[in-house]
Amino acid sequence: MIFKQLIIAFSLVFLVGCKTNTVNLAKIEGKQIPVSEEIIPDPTLTDFIKPYHDHVVKTLDSVLAYAPASYNKSNGEFNTAIGNLMADIVYEQANPIFKSRTNHDIDFVILNHGGIRSQIPKGDITLKTAYEIMPFENSIVVASVKGKNVNEAMEYLSKAKRPHPVSQLKLIINSDFDVTEAKVKGKDIDENKTYYIATNDYLYNGGDHMTFFQPSDSLYVLNYKWRNALIDYFTKVDTINSVIDDRFIQLK
Template identity: 80%
Template sequence: MIFKQFIVSISLVLLAGCKTSTLNLEKIEGEQIPISEAIQPNQDITDFIKPYHDHVVKTLDSVLAYAPASYKKSDGEYNTALGNLMADIVYEQSNPIFKSRSNHDIDFVILNYGGIRAPISKGDITLKTAYEIMPFENSIVVVNVKGKNVNEAMNYLSKAKRPHPVSQLKLVINSDFNVTEALVKGQPIEEDKTYYIATNDYLYNGGDHMTFFKPNDSLYVLNYKWRNAIIDYFTKTDTINPVIDDRFIQIQ
């Protein structure tokens, strides 16, 4: 018993003498390792991912349509063949979906010049082409607004001095960048009329300073990505034929 008490006493003394050590960070060191051919790949990892890599490459290289010429978003002052095509695709692919859900037609489409991220080169149009044109996950939405907002959109386009893609619109501006004519599906804009504008979620939320979508009467989220609309259009189209037209022009 005395021996046990002695052991306990010694243990308590030893525990009392132990101090909690505090670790303090004194410095951080790093080294930049450039990625180059000098770094040899791990063959086991390379062999593991090869089937997936080959499948992705094969899928992206699958041909969807054909382009008889090359098209760039900068090939026009206020409307371009490529921009017109992108806006027309959104209208053509989205309108049936929207009408089936709302019993209304889309009145017009407005997108942004910067949203088109790559040209279409002459020759085969592949799935990779669609991903290059639209690498982001932007979704198509339809906004229900009054004619007052539509007029604000026309003024925005006139002052932007860029070929923002539009469809189902006719906009004419003068040398002072003032609107001289604005038509939606061939008809003048009525301030109190309700219009359904198709765009993408980035622009709806104020991207590129497009604030004219708010306030609005309602928002329809189609759960349809802009890229998917492009892919679906290419899939059903043998040869594309985009053109520059008079949907947005300036007169001197």
């Protein structure tokens, strides 16, 4: 009996002695290490990265097309040469895909002025140029909406006072920024008709306050990135040729 009690007592002492102490975090310290030329590169890492770096640079510098002039999104009041080019490219590249899947044509394209992130300088257009223009992963989508929504889109464009890129549209506004003429592919807008508008996923979801896509009857996701459309277009043409035109103008 005494032996049994000794065993129990010993076991309790052993368990208490093996108890893990709780460690609580009391303080975190850190310091800023500025990245500058004073930091000596690790040659082991530099040598390891170099083949990948050289391959990426070579790929990005590959020439796709030629620009006879510089294209800047600030050059134009209600439509710009680069904006017209971007919207026309989306229509040209996306419409065959959309039609093959739905047997419908895209009626028009609307993008946003802020989505163009760089200019196209005069000279060679490279793969890097496409990535600089569109660094985001935005994809082209097509929304089917009623003519009422299309009229709301025209009102949005007239009041935005910015050269948002459009294609297959003709919009004229007066000095008070009221719509005086709005046509889709040369025809007046029919509020009872369903229109197929190509845009990108960011704008479809209300980006840049473009709420006129909702509600939509259907949404068609083409699985085609805006940047890839640019690359495909630049690859198939020799020289780009886009100008400021009368697709969106103001009569004063």
